[in-house]
Amino acid sequence: MTTDAPATRIGDDEGRGSAGPPAGLHVKHLLGIADLSPDDITLILDTADAMKEVGTRAIKKVPALRGKTVVNLFFEPSTRTRTSFEIAEKRLSADTLNIAASTSSVTKGETLADTVLNLEAMSPDMIVLRHAASGACHLLSRICRSRIINAGDGMHEHPTQALLDAFTIRERKRRIAGLKVAIVGDLLHSRVLRSNLLLLPKMGAQVWVSGPATLIPPGIERFGVRATWRIEEAVEGADVIMMLRIQRERMKGHFFPSAREYFKIFGLTAARARLAKPDAIIMHPGPMNRGVEIASEVADGPYSVILEQVANGVAVRMAVLYLLAGEVATEAMPA
Amino acid sequence: MPPVMDAERMGRTLTRIAHEILERNRGANEIAFVGVRTRGVPIAKRLAARIKEIAGVQVPTGALDITLYRDDLMRHAVGPQPLVRSTEIAFSIDDTKILLVDDVLYTGRTVRAALDALIDFGRPQSIQLVVLVDRGHRELPIKADYVGKNLPTSRQQSVQVRLEEIDGQDEVVIEGS
Numbered sequence: 001m002t003t004d005a006p007a008t009r010i011g012d013d014e015g016r017g018s019a020g021p022p023a024g025l026h027v028k029h030l031l032g033i034a035d036l037s038p039d040d041i042t043l044i045l046d047t048a049d050a051m052k053e054v055g056t057r058a059i060k061k062v063p064a065l066r067g068k069t070v071v072n073l074f075f076e077p078s079t080r081t082r083t084s085f086e087i088a089e090k091r092l093s094a095d096t097l098n099i100a101a102s103t104s105s106v107t108k109g110e111t112l113a114d115t116v117l118n119l120e121a122m123s124p125d126m127i128v129l130r131h132a133a134s135g136a137c138h139l140l141s142r143i144c145r146s147r148i149i150n151a152g153d154g155m156h157e158h159p160t161q162a163l164l165d166a167f168t169i170r171e172r173k174r175r176i177a178g179l180k181v182a183i184v185g186d187l188l189h190s191r192v193l194r195s196n197l198l199l200l201p202k203m204g205a206q207v208w209v210s211g212p213a214t215l216i217p218p219g220i221e222r223f224g225v226r227a228t229w230r231i232e233e234a235v236e237g238a239d240v241i242m243m244l245r246i247q248r249e250r251m252k253g254h255f256f257p258s259a260r261e262y263f264k265i266f267g268l269t270a271a272r273a274r275l276a277k278p279d280a281i282i283m284h285p286g287p288m289n290r291g292v293e294i295a296s297e298v299a300d301g302p303y304s305v306i307l308e309q310v311a312n313g314v315a316v317r318m319a320v321l322y323l324l325a326g327e328v329a330t331e332a333m334p335a
Numbered sequence: 336m337p338p339v340m341d342a343e344r345m346g347r348t349l350t351r352i353a354h355e356i357l358e359r360n361r362g363a364n365e366i367a368f369v370g371v372r373t374r375g376v377p378i379a380k381r382l383a384a385r386i387k388e389i390a391g392v393q394v395p396t397g398a399l400d401i402t403l404y405r406d407d408l409m410r411h412a413v414g415p416q417p418l419v420r421s422t423e424i425a426f427s428i429d430d431t432k433i434l435l436v437d438d439v440l441y442t443g444r445t446v447r448a449a450l451d452a453l454i455d456f457g458r459p460q461s462i463q464l465v466v467l468v469d470r471g472h473r474e475l476p477i478k479a480d481y482v483g484k485n486l487p488t489s490r491q492q493s494v495q496v497r498l499e500e501i502d503g504q505d506e507v508v509i510e511g512s
Contacts, residue, residue: 024416043418046418047418047419049421050400050402050419050420050421050422051419053421053422053423054403057455057456058456058457059455059456061455062403062404062452062455063403063404063451064402064403064404064408064409065409068409092403319419322403322416322419323416325409325416
């Protein structure tokens with residue numbers, strides 16, 4: 001047998017041409033966009049391009065993660081993210097386990113750490129975690145052997161959402177650098193926003209954010225973005241408009257008088273959408289409150305890519321799972 | 336070490352293979368090329384072009400990325416995964432005689448992966464293997480139907496196929512002792 005590093009073996013075997021060069025993320029877990037370099041992000045998006053093609057085949061399956069076990073551990077409700085991860089895992093031939101906190105022993109008072117350590121005793125390879133507490137994934141990465149993928153932790157980050165947003169933008173606009181992206185809505189409570197604010201400027205986009213003054217976190221300019229409470233200013237000449245949901249379930253106070261007044265001043269109506277570039281795309285991570293942050297005619301209109309985002313989510317999550325997977329059990333426990 | 340094959344020789348070899356393909360398949364009907372990424376793809380396209388010149392038929396040509404079917408994925412310690420490129424097969428492969436094209440045949444594992452990938456796309460009538468270079472040392476029971484050149488090598492050596500489309504020139508060289 002050759003003594004080549006295994007990762008390059010087949011490539012060398014068949015004359016260097018049959019497989020691409022080894023490509024690596026510089027992280028062991030996907031805890032947030034904060035840990036990713038622009039090269040990491042580009043690698044994920046490029047891999048997602050190839051993964052998207054798998055979804056167009058008659059047999060939407062490749063054996064890449066065959067025999068690997070992935071646990072989807074969701075402590076908060078989810079439609080899109082959970083099913084998207086599940087489909088991505090199944091397309092890679094992984095074995096999936098869905099655990100919803102409401103039906104687990106968490107209701108008997110078991111802690112997050114205990115829940116996961118007990119699961120780990122059954123040797124899953126990867127854990128996809130969504131939790132209401134910011135930093136939950138970082139905690140797990142310190143006590144677990146499995147790879148951790150953050151599916152949304154509190155108000156902190158939702159990295160796969162930002163990645164699929166970037167993929168959608170890149171697919172539609174052929175690039176991310178130099179675009180004007182306007183993000184409007186509940187900025188204060190949104191982890192999608194935080195991940196996007198870390199990703200978009202890193203990839204060279206110019207970001208404007210807008211919402212009621214009560215929902216704009218102080219100091220947001222430190223992310224390298226422009227903030228305004230006039231939606232028209234943010235949306236004018238934009239290449240991409242991203243609308244965020246009003247996160248009622250995280251609000252512990254009154255941030256605006258009523259949903260109707262919110263829509264009147266900050267809602268994306270057709271008129272406001274026309275202020276953007278003629279070929280601008282309209283995005284929303286979902287779920288949408290129609291008539292609150294976005295008018296139905298805009299959400300369902302020809303410039304909306306909201307459903308494409310959902311489809312792209314599967315491809316991006318396949319890319320993340322593929323790039324993070326690898327032998328786990330042989331490593332020493334982290335200190 | 337001088338190149339084992341230069342541009343002119345490569346050209347003649349591909350022309351000969353194109354004729355062999357037409358001979359064994361009694362013409363260009365029902366055949367289609369699928370090139371294994373990366374260097375199998377330009378070779379497949381060149382063969383299709385030669386068949387067009389000889390027989391006047393445009394043979395459909397696709398590109399296959401086998402990275403996700405490799406048998407060595409996930410089997411090594413924490414480390415980078417091979418980069419996945421896209422597969423583009425724009426035609427149905429059912430009941431087609433597929434000509435799988437790659438630059439170098441060595442252990443046969445890439446071809447095994449390509450066969451698994453193709454079966455997921457449909458049910459071909461048959462699959463024939465075209466390689467530019469066969470360097471021996473098979474680890475699986477795989478044999479090429481059309482070979483450009485047989486090149487006995489030692490395991491320490493590596494065979495580099497360079498193509499104009501990717502590397503700027505056509506040649507085949509052996510590297511290592």
